[in-house]
Amino acid sequence: MYKYDQYDQSIVxxxxxxxxxxxxxxxxGQITEDQFKPLRLMNGLYLQLHAYMLRVAVPYGTLDGRQMxxxxxxxxxxxRGYGHFTTRQNIQYNWIKLSEAPDILAELATVEMHAIQTSxxxxxxxxxxxxxxxxxxxxADPRVWAELLRQWSxxxxxxxxxxxxxxxxxxxxxxxxxxxxxxDIGIQLVQRDGVLGGRIFVGGGMGRTPMIxxxxxxxxxxxxxxxxxxxxxxxxxxxxxxxxxxxxRIKILIHELGADEYRRQVEEEFVAVKALGLDPPKxxxxxxxxxxxxxxxxxxGPQADTAPNPAFDAWRAQNTVAHKQPGYAIVTISLKPxxxxxxxxxxxxxxxxxxLAERFSFNELRVTHAQNIVLPHVAVSDLHDVWTxxxxxxxxxxxxxxxxxxxxxxxxxxxxxxxxxxxxVAQKIATRFADPERQRDLGELxxxxxxxxxxxxxxxxxxxxxxxxxxxxTENYQLLLGGSGAxxxxxxxxxxxxxxxxxIVDAVETVTNVYLDKREAGERFLxxxxxxxxxxxxxxxxx
Amino acid sequence: MDNATIAIxxxxxxxxxxxxxxxxxxxxxxxLEAGEDARALLPHLDRIALVExxxxxxxxxxxxxxxxxxxxxxxxxxxxxxxxxxxDQMPLMKRxxxxxxxxxxxxxxxxxxxxxTRYDHVYQKAADGQVPVWKLRHG
Numbered sequence: 001m002y003k004y005d006q007y008d009q010s011i012v013x014x015x016x017x018x019x020x021x022x023x024x025x026x027x028x029g030q031i032t033e034d035q036f037k038p039l040r041l042m043n044g045l046y047l048q049l050h051a052y053m054l055r056v057a058v059p060y061g062t063l064d065g066r067q068m069x070x071x072x073x074x075x076x077x078x079x080r081g082y083g084h085f086t087t088r089q090n091i092q093y094n095w096i097k098l099s100e101a102p103d104i105l106a107e108l109a110t111v112e113m114h115a116i117q118t119s120x121x122x123x124x125x126x127x128x129x130x131x132x133x134x135x136x137x138x139x140a141d142p143r144v145w146a147e148l149l150r151q152w153s154x155x156x157x158x159x160x161x162x163x164x165x166x167x168x169x170x171x172x173x174x175x176x177x178x179x180x181x182x183x184d185i186g187i188q189l190v191q192r193d194g195v196l197g198g199r200i201f202v203g204g205g206m207g208r209t210p211m212i213x214x215x216x217x218x219x220x221x222x223x224x225x226x227x228x229x230x231x232x233x234x235x236x237x238x239x240x241x242x243x244x245x246x247x248x249r250i251k252i253l254i255h256e257l258g259a260d261e262y263r264r265q266v267e268e269e270f271v272a273v274k275a276l277g278l279d280p281p282k283x284x285x286x287x288x289x290x291x292x293x294x295x296x297x298x299x300x301g302p303q304a305d306t307a308p309n310p311a312f313d314a315w316r317a318q319n320t321v322a323h324k325q326p327g328y329a330i331v332t333i334s335l336k337p338x339x340x341x342x343x344x345x346x347x348x349x350x351x352x353x354x355x356l357a358e359r360f361s362f363n364e365l366r367v368t369h370a371q372n373i374v375l376p377h378v379a380v381s382d383l384h385d386v387w388t389x390x391x392x393x394x395x396x397x398x399x400x401x402x403x404x405x406x407x408x409x410x411x412x413x414x415x416x417x418x419x420x421x422x423x424x425v426a427q428k429i430a431t432r433f434a435d436p437e438r439q440r441d442l443g444e445l446x447x448x449x450x451x452x453x454x455x456x457x458x459x460x461x462x463x464x465x466x467x468x469x470x471x472x473x474t475e476n477y478q479l480l481l482g483g484s485g486a487x488x489x490x491x492x493x494x495x496x497x498x499x500x501x502x503x504i505v506d507a508v509e510t511v512t513n514v515y516l517d518k519r520e521a522g523e524r525f526l527x528x529x530x531x532x533x534x535x536x537x538x539x540x541x542x543x
Numbered sequence: 544m545d546n547a548t549i550a551i552x553x554x555x556x557x558x559x560x561x562x563x564x565x566x567x568x569x570x571x572x573x574x575l576e577a578g579e580d581a582r583a584l585l586p587h588l589d590r591i592a593l594v595e596x597x598x599x600x601x602x603x604x605x606x607x608x609x610x611x612x613x614x615x616x617x618x619x620x621x622x623x624x625x626x627x628x629x630x631d632q633m634p635l636m637k638r639x640x641x642x643x644x645x646x647x648x649x650x651x652x653x654x655x656x657x658x659x660t661r662y663d664h665v666y667q668k669a670a671d672g673q674v675p676v677w678k679l680r681h682g
Contacts (some may be wrong), residue, residue: 007664007676014662022631023659032631037632038602121602151666151676153564157638158611158669161604237608276615278668287680322603 001064001364002111002147002291004344011154012109015116019043020102027099042160044118045101046093049416054094055118056108060146060170061089061367063113065358068365070111072350078104083350085335085343087407088167088457089127089367090118094414096281116154121162123153123233127169129177130332130368133292134376136324137192141292144170145198145225148280148288152226159233163240164248166233167205169200178369179485181213182206182461184250185232190219197221202232202262203254204489206455209403211251212261212489216266224270226279231269235262295362295377300327303381312387314436315398320383329383331375332368333390334397334405338434339427342408343371345395352393360386369485370407370446372400402439402445403512404430407458411451411468412475418451420468420475421501425449428505433512443513445525446484461485463526464511465492466504477504481537482512482529493534496542507541513542557595560584581609588618595645598626607639611612612657614640614670630654640670 004012019039026036041045044055056071060153063071071091075083078100079093086092096104108114117124126146133141147169153159159166169180172189180186186201197219204213220228236250254262306312320329333353335343345353353373357365360382366374378386390396399405406429409415411422426449433439448462450467459465465480476498483492500508512525514537519528529537557574558567560583572593575581584591594613596606610622621643624636628646632656636644644650669676 005680007679010664011662011666011676018658018661021654025654030654035601035629121604154666155635155662156667157635158607159604160635161602161607161632163604238605242603242605272615276668280675281681284677320598330649 001062001262001311002059002288008151009109009112012116014042014114015114016102016105019105023098023102036121038161040101041120042117042122043101043105044090044115044120045096045098047416048094049412049415050414051094052098052101053092053094053414054096054101054104054115055090055092056113056115057118057125057365058090058113059150060126060132060143061130061369062128062132062143063365063367064363065093065354065365067111067113068354068357069351070108070113072347072354074104074107075347075350077299082344082346084341084410085345085367085371085373087369087371087409087456088125089130089369090125091367094129095411103350105444119165120160121164122160123156123162123164123166123168124235126150126153127167127178127183127369128172129171130366130374131177131321131330131376132172132366133294134323134325134328134330135173136322137173137175138189138324140172140189140196141289142170142187142189142287143292144285145187145189145222146170148222148225148285149229155212158356159237160519162233162237163242164245164250166236166250168229174487176485176487176489179458179461179489180204181489182210182458182485183213185229186213192219195221198225200232202266203251203259205249205251206457206458206460208246208453209249209255210253210455210460210491211255212491213251216259216263222285223279223282224274227274227276228266228270229271230278231266234269234273235265239265244486277325280329294325297325297328297377298379300379300381303327306384311386311396312384313400314440315387315391315396316383318398318402318440319396319400320378325377327380329378329380331378331383332400333373333375333395334399335372335395336399336405336430337394337397338404338430340430341423342406342426345373346445349393349395352389352395356386356389370405372405398436399439401435401444401446403445403464403508404439405441406430406449407462408446408449409451409457411449411457415451415456417454419453419470420477422449422450422451422457422468425468425501425504427468428501429508432505432509442516443524445512446482447508458485459483462492463487463524463529464508466508467494469497469498477501479504479507479511479541481534482526484526495534495538496508510540511537557593563587575606575609577603577605579609581612582616584613584618585616587611588616588620591618591620593621593623594618595623595625596641598624598628601627601629601632607635609637610636610641611670630658634658638665638669638671638673
């Protein structure tokens with residue numbers, strides 16, 4: 001894992017003092033709320049419906065036990081005893097007092113954490129594959145590139161007042177577990193002729209106008225990475241639209257210019273920028289790489305089969321995947337209990353996950369964009385102990401990638417932008433499909449719910465997506481089918497007229513019944529939809 | 544950080560970019576509106592003494608790129624940020640190459656001093672000559 005040196009620590013400490021001073025000036029009335037807003041937003045502090053919400057950065061979703069424990073401590077001391085893990089691998093707290101926010105940042109800084117650039121029109125926390133460093137299919141650890149980008153983007157003097165927010169993801173495998181092409185910049189590390197480099201995709205995103213990012217550069221080495229993204233951002237900062245907040249993301253600029261013209265402008269800018277010597281030397285790349293060296297894995301002999309235990313076996317089958325190291329597994333802890341709030345964890349649960357990381361996973365945890373937690377390096381022989389501890393804490397739903405592993409935004413229960421509630425819909429759907437056997441029979445089915453058109457719940461990328469809208473003062477839910485945030489990225493299409501809160505639960509059941517009826521061997525819901533198209537689903541819904 | 548270079552707004556009259564390029568080529572002070580292309584000035588940098596970059600709203604960050612483009616091309620004259628310029632933005636502006644400020648609202652001197660001296664280190668190389676931490680780490 002990356003460890004701060006004196007420079008990293010000094011920058012984060014200075015930020016705490018800067019924000020303390022900004023809050024003091026705001027509370028003293030020396031700056032207006034309008035002027036304070038971008039300052040607090042750049043520190044992840046939102047004003048929600050009921051209170052301030054603080055979003056804490058978890059760079060590329062990686063943290064250790066000590067950091068995780070601090071997140072539990074903050075939930076306990078400054079919030080109502082829980083936190084909410086987000087689709088950008090961060091955590092947010094929904095009941096924060098403005099006057100206490102600087103103290104929270106000071107506590108975070110003691111464990112090398114912060115809330116820098118977790119909101120605002122700047123470069124946000126860099127996200128990555130939650131299986132980085134453990135996945136059998138990766139060509140390199142993408143977090144090395146993500147850390148280079150984290151440092152480069154932190155307080156970037158030119159790109160702190162962009163037209164709109166800017167999200168970057170880095171992956172290093174063909175299987176895309178981070179929705180890379182739905183980011184403003186997505187980078188996929190690849191090997192070419194023995195050289196490691198990145199394919200650069202620019203201009204993806206969800207929101208009102210979802211787009212899948214086109215490839216802008218087919219190969220760039222780490223030596224040129226920062227100059228290249230600097231060029232990408234400079235073209236955007238200069239020419240991105242600022243007249244309309246809904247057209248200000250880079251995807252709109254690239255859509256209007258065309259990918260070829262955008263690429264031409266970036267290449268021209270890159271020539272100018274590359275001459276400036278902005279790229280750190282290879283020694284810096286090597287320094288970071290060393291910190292992401294694999295842990296010292298043990299070697300295991302042949303292992304005796306454990307006695308059958310249906311609950312454990314089901315969890316193991318659904319929530320663990322192969323590790324690159326024989327004898328180890330990657331564990332995904334589901335934060336999606338039936339009837340729970342997707343992504344929420346109590347302080348006690350957070351502490352327990354920290355304990356398990358320290359005891360069983362080389363002191364590492366990850367946050368996933370699907371709002372779950374990963375223990376990346378667990379010995380297969382420890383899986384039963386891990387499951388037993390998780391199960392006792394309500395953390396062992398065996399539902400990863402099944403219909404109840406729902407991504408949902410906070411919705412109208414918390415968010416001032418929302419038109420409709422998301423959480424109760426997620427709860428009702430999970431309850432309707434609570435039977436584990438039924439979920440397993442439905443197989444991989446990614447269901448994603450947003451409470452407004454801003455699409456924080458990724459409904460465009462759901463195999464089944466749900467969008468809450470306001471219809472003449474009543475919450476109404478539109479159904480979408482066929483989206484994917486994975487390597488086969490696609491945007492979901494709306495089925496037709498929307499449904500009431502209970503009606504949407506029925507509608508989800510209706511489309512899953514169509515799938516069960518029409519599927520061919522080995523097909524997921526998404527595959528059947530792609531083969532048959534919208535018609536049979538529409539017929540069943542509205543027929 | 545050396546903040547002796549910060550002079551709050553002198554009064555040299557600046558002409559518009561269009562006027563400068565079309566018929567006032569003798570002018571030595573030019574005003575760039577947000578969205579105007581700073582590169583249009585590059586052929587003339589050696590005879591310009593002041594470029595005033597407009598910030599119509601503190602949210603409009605185009606001027607940061609304009610400043611860097613001018614400094615990267617070797618512009619040595621005064622580079623002034625004018626308009627809705629807030630104290631918390633001035634350290635970033637300085638890093639982009641601005642060396643004078645004409646804010647519309649009054650800036651508290653003590654707050655500015657604190658803002659400009661708060662960070663001992665920066666992660667990126669920009670237009671202000673500050674040494675990025677990767678350089679400090681590796682020489």
